[in-house]
Amino acid sequence: MKKIKWHLLLLAAFGICAGYVNKPPKVVHQSMDTYQFAYSAPGKYYYGDDLTSVGARAGIDYDCVMAATICTFIANPASEHEDGGGTFFYTTDVPNSGIINNAVFEWF
């Protein structure tokens, strides 16, 4: 213990505290329900639904394109999409959408 660098230990403690203070907020599922879009089948078909309620897991059943706590999805702005209720829409029709309209679209 004699050879420990105490000033570095202080920095380490500061780093740990900063790591705790800046940890990402917990995901509130209610705020995520409306605008979650996932690729559902090889027919290039998207739907808006509460992905967590159907047991989907981020990164396994669908991919996030932004911070995982926000978890938005790429959807093709040129295509129609179908929501969970069977209504077709374009991404521009969705208010406050987390969809990235100008992102490079890719099929998962």
Added chain:
Amino acid sequence: MKRKLVAGFVPALLVLLFMYTGFNKLFALADFTSSMLNQPIPHWLAYVLARCIPIAEIIAAGCLLFNATQKPGLYLSFLLLATFTVYISLILLHVFPKIPCSCAGIFRKIGWQEHLWINLALLTLTGLALLPYIRNAFTHH
């Protein structure tokens, strides 16, 4: 003088960086695991790395705290930084089929390009701090 500055400043910077990033990941492990699952790597590897990366970062920072373990700490830090730098470079070179989100680390809101510059700077500084050890190794052989 410059050598002393590097020898004092770089370990301090790395301790702060790795303690912050390591514990930040552990405090929100589910979130970090989710971010890792978004990377273009097999899912089993994502689960393994989600646990190994923060532990390796904390070990590297821990080693830097003691005189006796500073050298392995610097080598481990260099290895971690180099690995991540290569990974970012591969992403930017479109080696992977998709560009994943850059949300898995400390700088959640910046892009891969910025990540690369920051990493290159840190890698260079760590390399400079390692130079005396490398020179010593060569002179003793």
